[in-house]
Amino acid sequence: MTDTKNHSAQGTFSSLQGRQFAPHSFAELAEAVELAFDYRGDVTVTLRSGQQVTGYLFNRTVKGQDSTFEVFPEGDSGVQLIRYADVVSVAFSGEDTASGNSWENWVAKKESERKAEADRIARDARARGHL
Amino acid sequence: MAVPLSQMYTVTKYVLTQKVKRVKRYPLVLMLEPLFRCNLACAGCGKIQYPDHVLDKHLTPEQCWAAAEECGAPIVSIPGGEPLIHPQMARIVEGLVAQERYVYLCTNAILMERKLDEYKPSKFLTFSVHMDGLKDEHDLAVCRDGVYDVAVRAIKEALKRGHRVTTNTTLFDDANPERVRNFFDEMMALGVEGMMISPGYSYQKAPDQQHFLKRERTRELFSRILGSPKQGWQFNQSPLFLDFLMGKREYQCTPWGNPTYNVFGWQKPCYLLQEGYTKTFRELMADTAWDQYGTGRNEKCADCMVHCGYEASAVEDTFGTVSGFSRTVKLTLLPTSR
Numbered sequence: 001m002t003d004t005k006n007h008s009a010q011g012t013f014s015s016l017q018g019r020q021f022a023p024h025s026f027a028e029l030a031e032a033v034e035l036a037f038d039y040r041g042d043v044t045v046t047l048r049s050g051q052q053v054t055g056y057l058f059n060r061t062v063k064g065q066d067s068t069f070e071v072f073p074e075g076d077s078g079v080q081l082i083r084y085a086d087v088v089s090v091a092f093s094g095e096d097t098a099s100g101n102s103w104e105n106w107v108a109k110k111e112s113e114r115k116a117e118a119d120r121i122a123r124d125a126r127a128r129g130h131l
Numbered sequence: 132m133a134v135p136l137s138q139m140y141t142v143t144k145y146v147l148t149q150k151v152k153r154v155k156r157y158p159l160v161l162m163l164e165p166l167f168r169c170n171l172a173c174a175g176c177g178k179i180q181y182p183d184h185v186l187d188k189h190l191t192p193e194q195c196w197a198a199a200e201e202c203g204a205p206i207v208s209i210p211g212g213e214p215l216i217h218p219q220m221a222r223i224v225e226g227l228v229a230q231e232r233y234v235y236l237c238t239n240a241i242l243m244e245r246k247l248d249e250y251k252p253s254k255f256l257t258f259s260v261h262m263d264g265l266k267d268e269h270d271l272a273v274c275r276d277g278v279y280d281v282a283v284r285a286i287k288e289a290l291k292r293g294h295r296v297t298t299n300t301t302l303f304d305d306a307n308p309e310r311v312r313n314f315f316d317e318m319m320a321l322g323v324e325g326m327m328i329s330p331g332y333s334y335q336k337a338p339d340q341q342h343f344l345k346r347e348r349t350r351e352l353f354s355r356i357l358g359s360p361k362q363g364w365q366f367n368q369s370p371l372f373l374d375f376l377m378g379k380r381e382y383q384c385t386p387w388g389n390p391t392y393n394v395f396g397w398q399k400p401c402y403l404l405q406e407g408y409t410k411t412f413r414e415l416m417a418d419t420a421w422d423q424y425g426t427g428r429n430e431k432c433a434d435c436m437v438h439c440g441y442e443a444s445a446v447e448d449t450f451g452t453v454s455g456f457s458r459t460v461k462l463t464l465l466p467t468s469r
Contacts, residue, residue: 121171
Protein backbone atom coordinates (compact mmCIF):
# COMPACT_ATOMS: atom_id res chain seq x y z
CA MET A 1 0.00 0.00 0.00
CA THR A 2 1.28 3.43 -0.87
CA ASP A 3 1.41 5.77 2.04
CA THR A 4 2.16 9.22 0.73
CA LYS A 5 3.34 10.50 4.08
CA ASN A 6 6.03 9.20 6.36
CA HIS A 7 5.20 7.17 9.41
CA SER A 8 5.56 8.70 12.83
CA ALA A 9 9.02 10.13 13.37
CA GLN A 10 9.09 8.53 16.82
CA GLY A 11 8.57 5.09 15.26
CA THR A 12 5.42 4.58 17.31
CA PHE A 13 1.81 4.40 16.24
CA SER A 14 0.27 7.79 15.90
CA SER A 15 -2.80 9.29 14.34
CA LEU A 16 -3.44 8.66 10.66
CA GLN A 17 -4.36 12.30 10.23
CA GLY A 18 -2.80 13.73 7.07
CA ARG A 19 -1.92 10.39 5.52
CA GLN A 20 -3.13 9.13 2.15
CA PHE A 21 -3.40 5.59 0.88
CA ALA A 22 -3.43 4.62 -2.81
CA PRO A 23 -4.05 0.86 -2.69
CA HIS A 24 -2.72 -1.46 -5.42
CA SER A 25 -4.88 -4.46 -4.60
CA PHE A 26 -8.24 -5.32 -3.10
CA ALA A 27 -6.53 -6.45 0.12
CA GLU A 28 -4.76 -3.11 0.45
CA LEU A 29 -7.97 -1.24 -0.27
CA ALA A 30 -9.87 -3.30 2.28
CA GLU A 31 -7.17 -2.50 4.84
CA ALA A 32 -7.37 1.22 4.05
CA VAL A 33 -11.15 1.17 4.41
CA GLU A 34 -10.85 -0.63 7.75
CA LEU A 35 -8.47 2.06 8.96
CA ALA A 36 -10.87 4.73 7.73
CA PHE A 37 -13.79 2.97 9.44
CA ASP A 38 -11.85 3.10 12.70
CA TYR A 39 -10.77 6.71 12.18
CA ARG A 40 -12.64 9.39 14.15
CA GLY A 41 -12.30 12.09 11.55
CA ASP A 42 -13.34 12.82 7.98
CA VAL A 43 -11.66 11.12 5.05
CA THR A 44 -11.46 12.16 1.43
CA VAL A 45 -12.12 9.37 -1.04
CA THR A 46 -11.02 9.85 -4.65
CA LEU A 47 -13.05 7.84 -7.15
CA ARG A 48 -12.07 6.55 -10.59
CA SER A 49 -14.46 9.12 -12.07
CA GLY A 50 -12.25 11.86 -10.61
CA GLN A 51 -14.94 12.82 -8.10
CA GLN A 52 -13.84 13.37 -4.52
CA VAL A 53 -16.06 12.64 -1.53
CA THR A 54 -15.14 14.09 1.85
CA GLY A 55 -16.98 12.87 4.89
CA TYR A 56 -17.21 10.43 7.77
CA LEU A 57 -16.89 6.76 6.77
CA PHE A 58 -19.11 4.97 9.28
CA ASN A 59 -19.81 1.52 7.85
CA ARG A 60 -18.58 -1.04 5.34
CA THR A 61 -19.82 -4.31 3.91
CA VAL A 62 -17.11 -6.60 2.56
CA LYS A 63 -18.45 -9.03 -0.06
CA GLY A 64 -15.66 -9.48 -2.60
CA GLN A 65 -16.24 -7.41 -5.72
CA ASP A 66 -19.59 -6.22 -4.35
CA SER A 67 -17.98 -4.60 -1.31
CA THR A 68 -19.27 -1.16 -0.40
CA PHE A 69 -18.86 1.46 2.30
CA GLU A 70 -21.05 4.26 3.56
CA VAL A 71 -20.10 7.87 4.13
CA PHE A 72 -21.85 10.83 5.73
CA PRO A 73 -20.61 13.54 3.34
CA GLU A 74 -19.69 16.80 5.03
CA GLY A 75 -22.36 19.43 4.41
CA ASP A 76 -24.92 16.89 3.19
CA SER A 77 -27.64 15.24 5.25
CA GLY A 78 -27.70 12.02 3.23
CA VAL A 79 -25.58 8.89 3.07
CA GLN A 80 -23.35 8.11 0.11
CA LEU A 81 -22.79 4.45 -0.76
CA ILE A 82 -19.44 3.85 -2.47
CA ARG A 83 -18.21 0.67 -4.16
CA TYR A 84 -14.71 -0.45 -3.27
CA ALA A 85 -14.13 -1.03 -6.97
CA ASP A 86 -14.59 2.68 -7.67
CA VAL A 87 -11.93 3.89 -5.22
CA VAL A 88 -8.52 5.23 -6.23
CA SER A 89 -7.32 6.59 -2.90
CA VAL A 90 -8.33 7.27 0.68
CA ALA A 91 -6.92 10.30 2.49
CA PHE A 92 -7.27 10.93 6.21
CA SER A 93 -8.02 14.56 5.60
CA GLY A 94 -10.04 15.62 8.63
CA GLU A 95 -8.95 16.22 12.18
CA ASP A 96 -8.59 13.02 14.22
CA THR A 97 -10.99 13.91 17.01
CA ALA A 98 -9.78 11.01 19.17
CA SER A 99 -6.13 12.02 19.06
CA GLY A 100 -4.35 13.71 21.94
CA ASN A 101 -6.04 14.94 25.09
CA SER A 102 -4.82 11.93 27.06
CA TRP A 103 -5.59 11.70 30.75
CA GLU A 104 -1.88 12.05 31.46
CA ASN A 105 -1.76 15.25 29.44
CA TRP A 106 -4.83 16.50 31.26
CA VAL A 107 -3.32 15.77 34.67
CA ALA A 108 0.13 17.02 33.66
CA LYS A 109 -1.23 20.36 32.56
CA LYS A 110 -0.90 23.29 34.86
CA GLU A 111 -4.06 24.18 36.73
CA SER A 112 -4.35 27.33 34.64
CA GLU A 113 -4.14 25.30 31.40
CA ARG A 114 -6.77 22.83 32.58
CA LYS A 115 -9.05 25.69 33.52
CA ALA A 116 -8.48 27.35 30.15
CA GLU A 117 -9.35 24.13 28.32
CA ALA A 118 -12.45 23.51 30.44
CA ASP A 119 -13.50 27.12 29.81
CA ARG A 120 -13.01 26.68 26.06
CA ILE A 121 -15.24 23.59 25.99
CA ALA A 122 -17.84 25.36 28.12
CA ARG A 123 -17.72 28.42 25.81
CA ASP A 124 -18.27 26.20 22.79
CA ALA A 125 -21.25 24.48 24.45
CA ARG A 126 -22.68 27.86 25.50
CA ALA A 127 -22.36 29.23 21.97
CA ARG A 128 -24.44 26.32 20.74
CA GLY A 129 -27.05 26.94 23.42
CA HIS A 130 -26.16 23.73 25.23
CA LEU A 131 -25.37 25.26 28.60
CA MET B 132 -37.40 -1.72 46.86
CA ALA B 133 -35.50 0.24 44.20
CA VAL B 134 -37.41 -0.91 41.13
CA PRO B 135 -41.20 -0.40 41.28
CA LEU B 136 -43.32 -3.56 41.27
CA SER B 137 -45.02 -2.62 37.98
CA GLN B 138 -41.64 -2.46 36.26
CA MET B 139 -40.54 -5.75 37.82
CA TYR B 140 -43.79 -7.34 36.68
CA THR B 141 -43.36 -6.03 33.11
CA VAL B 142 -39.78 -7.30 32.84
CA THR B 143 -40.66 -10.66 34.42
CA LYS B 144 -43.61 -11.14 32.07
CA TYR B 145 -41.47 -10.18 29.07
CA VAL B 146 -38.62 -12.56 29.95
CA LEU B 147 -40.96 -15.46 30.71
CA THR B 148 -42.77 -14.86 27.42
CA GLN B 149 -39.44 -15.12 25.56
CA LYS B 150 -38.72 -18.34 27.40
CA VAL B 151 -42.12 -19.84 26.59
CA LYS B 152 -41.57 -18.91 22.94
CA ARG B 153 -38.08 -20.49 23.20
CA VAL B 154 -36.42 -17.31 21.94
CA LYS B 155 -32.70 -17.91 22.47
CA ARG B 156 -31.57 -14.31 22.13
CA TYR B 157 -33.82 -11.45 23.12
CA PRO B 158 -33.17 -7.78 23.93
CA LEU B 159 -33.82 -6.48 27.42
CA VAL B 160 -32.78 -2.83 27.21
CA LEU B 161 -32.63 -0.76 24.03
CA MET B 162 -29.68 1.62 24.18
CA LEU B 163 -30.99 4.54 22.14
CA GLU B 164 -28.41 7.18 21.23
CA PRO B 165 -30.29 9.98 19.45
CA LEU B 166 -27.15 12.13 19.16
CA PHE B 167 -23.46 12.09 20.08
CA ARG B 168 -23.10 15.81 20.90
CA CYS B 169 -22.41 16.56 24.57
CA ASN B 170 -21.94 19.71 26.62
CA LEU B 171 -19.13 18.06 28.60
CA ALA B 172 -15.90 16.41 27.46
CA CYS B 173 -15.23 13.82 30.16
CA ALA B 174 -11.81 12.16 30.14
CA GLY B 175 -13.29 8.64 30.34
CA CYS B 176 -15.83 9.01 27.53
CA GLY B 177 -15.24 7.55 24.06
CA LYS B 178 -18.66 8.42 22.68
CA ILE B 179 -18.22 11.98 21.52
CA GLN B 180 -15.08 11.98 19.37
CA TYR B 181 -16.57 12.73 15.96
CA PRO B 182 -16.38 15.56 13.41
CA ASP B 183 -18.83 18.40 13.99
CA HIS B 184 -21.15 17.43 11.15
CA VAL B 185 -21.61 13.97 12.73
CA LEU B 186 -22.15 15.49 16.18
CA ASP B 187 -24.84 17.70 14.63
CA LYS B 188 -26.84 14.68 13.43
CA HIS B 189 -29.93 13.70 15.42
CA LEU B 190 -32.29 10.76 15.22
CA THR B 191 -35.84 11.96 14.61
CA PRO B 192 -38.63 11.06 17.04
CA GLU B 193 -40.09 8.77 14.39
CA GLN B 194 -36.78 6.92 14.04
CA CYS B 195 -36.56 6.49 17.81
CA TRP B 196 -40.12 5.19 18.15
CA ALA B 197 -39.68 2.82 15.21
CA ALA B 198 -36.44 1.46 16.69
CA ALA B 199 -38.17 0.79 20.01
CA GLU B 200 -41.07 -0.96 18.28
CA GLU B 201 -38.79 -3.04 16.11
CA CYS B 202 -36.57 -4.05 19.01
CA GLY B 203 -39.43 -4.70 21.42
CA ALA B 204 -37.37 -4.37 24.61
CA PRO B 205 -39.45 -3.32 27.64
CA ILE B 206 -36.80 -0.84 28.78
CA VAL B 207 -35.25 1.98 26.76
CA SER B 208 -32.11 3.68 28.02
CA ILE B 209 -31.27 6.97 26.34
CA PRO B 210 -27.59 7.84 26.72
CA GLY B 211 -25.62 9.85 24.19
CA GLY B 212 -24.09 12.45 23.95
CA GLU B 213 -26.25 14.48 26.23
CA PRO B 214 -29.88 13.66 25.38
CA LEU B 215 -31.26 16.94 26.75
CA ILE B 216 -29.41 18.80 23.97
CA HIS B 217 -31.71 17.11 21.44
CA PRO B 218 -34.38 19.69 20.54
CA GLN B 219 -37.12 17.04 20.36
CA MET B 220 -36.14 14.89 23.31
CA ALA B 221 -39.35 15.54 25.26
CA ARG B 222 -41.38 14.41 22.25
CA ILE B 223 -39.20 11.31 21.82
CA VAL B 224 -39.73 10.40 25.48
CA GLU B 225 -43.47 11.06 25.25
CA GLY B 226 -43.75 8.66 22.34
CA LEU B 227 -41.77 5.94 24.11
CA VAL B 228 -43.87 6.36 27.25
CA ALA B 229 -46.98 6.07 25.08
CA GLN B 230 -45.58 2.69 23.99
CA GLU B 231 -45.45 1.85 27.73
CA ARG B 232 -41.72 1.34 27.74
CA TYR B 233 -39.73 2.12 30.85
CA VAL B 234 -37.47 4.98 29.77
CA TYR B 235 -34.21 5.87 31.49
CA LEU B 236 -33.15 9.31 30.32
CA CYS B 237 -29.41 9.42 31.10
CA THR B 238 -28.25 12.97 31.63
CA ASN B 239 -25.40 14.93 33.14
CA ALA B 240 -28.20 17.19 34.47
CA ILE B 241 -26.63 20.44 33.31
CA LEU B 242 -29.81 21.30 31.36
CA MET B 243 -32.20 19.25 33.46
CA GLU B 244 -33.62 21.90 35.77
CA ARG B 245 -34.26 24.20 32.81
CA LYS B 246 -35.99 21.46 30.82
CA LEU B 247 -38.07 19.78 33.53
CA ASP B 248 -41.23 21.64 32.49
CA GLU B 249 -41.20 19.69 29.22
CA TYR B 250 -41.57 16.34 30.98
CA LYS B 251 -44.62 14.93 32.72
CA PRO B 252 -43.92 12.68 35.71
CA SER B 253 -44.68 9.07 34.90
CA LYS B 254 -43.91 5.64 36.25
CA PHE B 255 -42.48 4.95 32.80
CA LEU B 256 -39.94 7.80 32.91
CA THR B 257 -36.80 7.97 35.05
CA PHE B 258 -34.13 10.65 34.98
CA SER B 259 -30.88 8.73 35.37
CA VAL B 260 -28.36 11.33 36.46
CA HIS B 261 -24.69 10.80 35.75
CA MET B 262 -22.81 11.09 39.06
CA ASP B 263 -19.31 9.67 39.29
CA GLY B 264 -18.77 10.28 42.99
CA LEU B 265 -18.70 13.02 45.57
CA LYS B 266 -18.14 16.60 44.44
CA ASP B 267 -14.34 16.41 44.01
CA GLU B 268 -14.38 13.08 42.17
CA HIS B 269 -17.34 13.97 39.98
CA ASP B 270 -16.09 17.38 38.89
CA LEU B 271 -12.69 15.85 38.13
CA ALA B 272 -14.25 13.02 36.09
CA VAL B 273 -16.34 15.40 33.99
CA CYS B 274 -13.46 17.88 33.68
CA ARG B 275 -15.52 20.85 34.83
CA ASP B 276 -15.94 22.45 38.23
CA GLY B 277 -19.41 22.99 39.60
CA VAL B 278 -21.24 20.23 37.69
CA TYR B 279 -21.86 18.17 40.84
CA ASP B 280 -23.70 21.04 42.50
CA VAL B 281 -25.78 21.66 39.38
CA ALA B 282 -26.74 17.99 39.24
CA VAL B 283 -27.70 17.88 42.92
CA ARG B 284 -29.97 20.92 42.45
CA ALA B 285 -31.60 19.29 39.42
CA ILE B 286 -32.14 16.01 41.27
CA LYS B 287 -33.84 17.82 44.16
CA GLU B 288 -36.10 19.76 41.80
CA ALA B 289 -37.05 16.68 39.79
CA LEU B 290 -37.89 14.75 42.96
CA LYS B 291 -39.95 17.69 44.21
CA ARG B 292 -41.97 17.55 41.00
CA GLY B 293 -42.67 13.84 41.42
CA HIS B 294 -40.25 12.41 38.87
CA ARG B 295 -38.49 9.10 39.27
CA VAL B 296 -34.75 9.81 39.64
CA THR B 297 -31.81 7.43 39.79
CA THR B 298 -28.09 7.98 39.53
CA ASN B 299 -25.65 6.21 37.21
CA THR B 300 -22.03 5.92 38.23
CA THR B 301 -18.98 4.69 36.36
CA LEU B 302 -16.13 3.69 38.62
CA PHE B 303 -12.47 3.77 37.67
CA ASP B 304 -9.53 2.04 39.31
CA ASP B 305 -8.59 5.10 41.31
CA ALA B 306 -11.92 5.02 43.14
CA ASN B 307 -11.65 5.18 46.91
CA PRO B 308 -14.10 2.59 48.33
CA GLU B 309 -14.81 4.58 51.48
CA ARG B 310 -15.49 7.74 49.45
CA VAL B 311 -17.78 5.75 47.12
CA ARG B 312 -19.71 4.43 50.12
CA ASN B 313 -20.06 7.99 51.41
CA PHE B 314 -21.26 8.98 47.96
CA PHE B 315 -23.96 6.26 48.11
CA ASP B 316 -25.09 7.66 51.47
CA GLU B 317 -25.25 11.14 50.00
CA MET B 318 -27.27 10.08 46.95
CA MET B 319 -29.76 8.10 49.02
CA ALA B 320 -30.07 11.07 51.39
CA LEU B 321 -31.12 13.18 48.39
CA GLY B 322 -34.05 10.80 47.98
CA VAL B 323 -33.22 9.10 44.68
CA GLU B 324 -35.09 5.91 43.93
CA GLY B 325 -31.92 3.90 43.44
CA MET B 326 -28.39 3.91 42.09
CA MET B 327 -26.79 2.20 39.13
CA ILE B 328 -23.09 1.41 39.11
CA SER B 329 -20.73 -0.08 36.59
CA PRO B 330 -17.00 -0.35 36.02
CA GLY B 331 -15.66 1.68 33.11
CA TYR B 332 -14.78 0.09 29.79
CA SER B 333 -11.46 0.67 28.09
CA TYR B 334 -12.69 2.63 25.11
CA GLN B 335 -10.02 2.72 22.45
CA LYS B 336 -11.13 6.24 21.64
CA ALA B 337 -11.33 7.57 25.19
CA PRO B 338 -8.50 9.82 26.32
CA ASP B 339 -8.19 8.11 29.73
CA GLN B 340 -6.67 4.69 28.93
CA GLN B 341 -4.76 4.16 32.16
CA HIS B 342 -7.64 4.26 34.57
CA PHE B 343 -9.98 1.59 33.28
CA LEU B 344 -10.41 -1.36 35.55
CA LYS B 345 -8.93 -4.78 34.96
CA ARG B 346 -11.12 -7.74 35.90
CA GLU B 347 -9.43 -8.77 39.14
CA ARG B 348 -9.14 -5.21 40.33
CA THR B 349 -12.78 -4.69 39.45
CA ARG B 350 -13.84 -7.57 41.71
CA GLU B 351 -11.62 -6.38 44.52
CA LEU B 352 -12.83 -2.81 44.26
CA PHE B 353 -16.53 -3.69 44.13
CA SER B 354 -16.15 -6.19 46.98
CA ARG B 355 -14.77 -3.41 49.13
CA ILE B 356 -17.48 -1.00 48.04
CA LEU B 357 -20.49 -3.32 48.21
CA GLY B 358 -19.44 -5.59 51.09
CA SER B 359 -21.46 -4.92 54.24
CA PRO B 360 -24.02 -2.80 52.39
CA LYS B 361 -25.83 -0.19 54.42
CA GLN B 362 -29.52 -0.49 55.17
CA GLY B 363 -30.64 2.49 53.10
CA TRP B 364 -28.79 1.74 49.88
CA GLN B 365 -30.97 0.89 46.90
CA PHE B 366 -29.67 -0.21 43.53
CA ASN B 367 -31.76 0.10 40.42
CA GLN B 368 -30.24 -2.97 38.82
CA SER B 369 -30.09 -6.73 39.15
CA PRO B 370 -28.65 -7.83 42.52
CA LEU B 371 -26.94 -10.70 40.72
CA PHE B 372 -25.06 -8.20 38.54
CA LEU B 373 -23.67 -6.68 41.73
CA ASP B 374 -22.71 -10.22 42.84
CA PHE B 375 -20.93 -10.61 39.50
CA LEU B 376 -19.00 -7.37 40.04
CA MET B 377 -17.89 -8.67 43.43
CA GLY B 378 -16.70 -11.96 41.93
CA LYS B 379 -19.47 -14.02 43.55
CA ARG B 380 -20.95 -15.20 40.27
CA GLU B 381 -19.41 -15.90 36.86
CA TYR B 382 -21.17 -14.85 33.69
CA GLN B 383 -20.51 -14.78 29.99
CA CYS B 384 -21.46 -11.60 28.15
CA THR B 385 -24.94 -11.19 26.65
CA PRO B 386 -24.21 -8.52 24.02
CA TRP B 387 -27.64 -8.82 22.39
CA GLY B 388 -29.28 -7.99 25.75
CA ASN B 389 -28.66 -4.25 25.29
CA PRO B 390 -28.75 -3.57 21.55
CA THR B 391 -27.70 -0.08 20.46
CA TYR B 392 -29.33 2.14 17.87
CA ASN B 393 -27.86 5.49 16.84
CA VAL B 394 -27.37 7.79 13.85
CA PHE B 395 -25.25 5.11 12.14
CA GLY B 396 -27.87 2.34 12.53
CA TRP B 397 -27.96 -0.80 14.70
CA GLN B 398 -24.50 -1.19 16.17
CA LYS B 399 -22.67 -4.53 16.01
CA PRO B 400 -22.16 -6.19 18.44
CA CYS B 401 -22.87 -4.04 21.50
CA TYR B 402 -23.01 -0.61 23.07
CA LEU B 403 -19.23 -0.46 23.53
CA LEU B 404 -17.73 -2.05 20.42
CA GLN B 405 -18.28 -0.64 16.96
CA GLU B 406 -17.72 -3.40 14.45
CA GLY B 407 -20.29 -2.24 11.93
CA TYR B 408 -23.94 -1.32 11.51
CA THR B 409 -27.12 -2.84 10.13
CA LYS B 410 -30.23 -1.13 8.83
CA THR B 411 -32.66 -3.26 10.84
CA PHE B 412 -32.78 -4.93 14.23
CA ARG B 413 -33.58 -8.23 12.54
CA GLU B 414 -30.35 -7.98 10.53
CA LEU B 415 -28.41 -7.16 13.69
CA MET B 416 -29.68 -10.28 15.42
CA ALA B 417 -29.23 -12.49 12.37
CA ASP B 418 -25.92 -11.21 10.99
CA THR B 419 -23.82 -10.64 14.10
CA ALA B 420 -21.31 -13.39 14.93
CA TRP B 421 -22.33 -13.38 18.60
CA ASP B 422 -20.07 -16.30 19.51
CA GLN B 423 -17.03 -14.18 18.72
CA TYR B 424 -17.69 -11.80 21.61
CA GLY B 425 -17.33 -12.07 25.36
CA THR B 426 -14.57 -12.82 27.81
CA GLY B 427 -12.14 -15.43 26.48
CA ARG B 428 -13.47 -15.05 22.96
CA ASN B 429 -12.28 -11.62 21.96
CA GLU B 430 -9.38 -9.57 23.28
CA LYS B 431 -11.50 -6.42 23.21
CA CYS B 432 -13.85 -8.11 25.68
CA ALA B 433 -11.14 -9.52 27.97
CA ASP B 434 -11.54 -7.09 30.86
CA CYS B 435 -15.08 -5.90 30.25
CA MET B 436 -17.57 -6.32 33.10
CA VAL B 437 -19.83 -3.47 32.07
CA HIS B 438 -23.57 -3.51 32.80
CA CYS B 439 -24.59 -3.37 29.14
CA GLY B 440 -23.05 -6.81 28.58
CA TYR B 441 -23.56 -8.52 31.92
CA GLU B 442 -26.74 -7.18 33.45
CA ALA B 443 -28.77 -9.14 30.91
CA SER B 444 -26.70 -12.22 31.83
CA ALA B 445 -27.66 -11.67 35.46
CA VAL B 446 -31.35 -11.37 34.55
CA GLU B 447 -31.08 -14.57 32.51
CA ASP B 448 -29.58 -16.26 35.58
CA THR B 449 -32.52 -15.07 37.68
CA PHE B 450 -35.07 -16.60 35.36
CA GLY B 451 -32.99 -19.53 34.14
CA THR B 452 -31.67 -21.17 37.31
CA VAL B 453 -33.11 -22.05 40.70
CA SER B 454 -30.05 -20.70 42.49
CA GLY B 455 -30.23 -17.46 40.51
CA PHE B 456 -33.93 -17.02 41.24
CA SER B 457 -33.64 -17.77 44.95
CA ARG B 458 -30.59 -15.51 45.33
CA THR B 459 -32.39 -12.67 43.52
CA VAL B 460 -35.42 -13.02 45.77
CA LYS B 461 -33.24 -13.10 48.86
CA LEU B 462 -31.20 -10.04 47.89
CA THR B 463 -34.29 -8.13 46.78
CA LEU B 464 -36.06 -8.71 50.08
CA LEU B 465 -32.94 -8.55 52.26
CA PRO B 466 -30.40 -6.37 50.43
CA THR B 467 -28.08 -6.22 53.43
CA SER B 468 -27.68 -10.01 53.43
CA ARG B 469 -24.99 -9.77 50.75
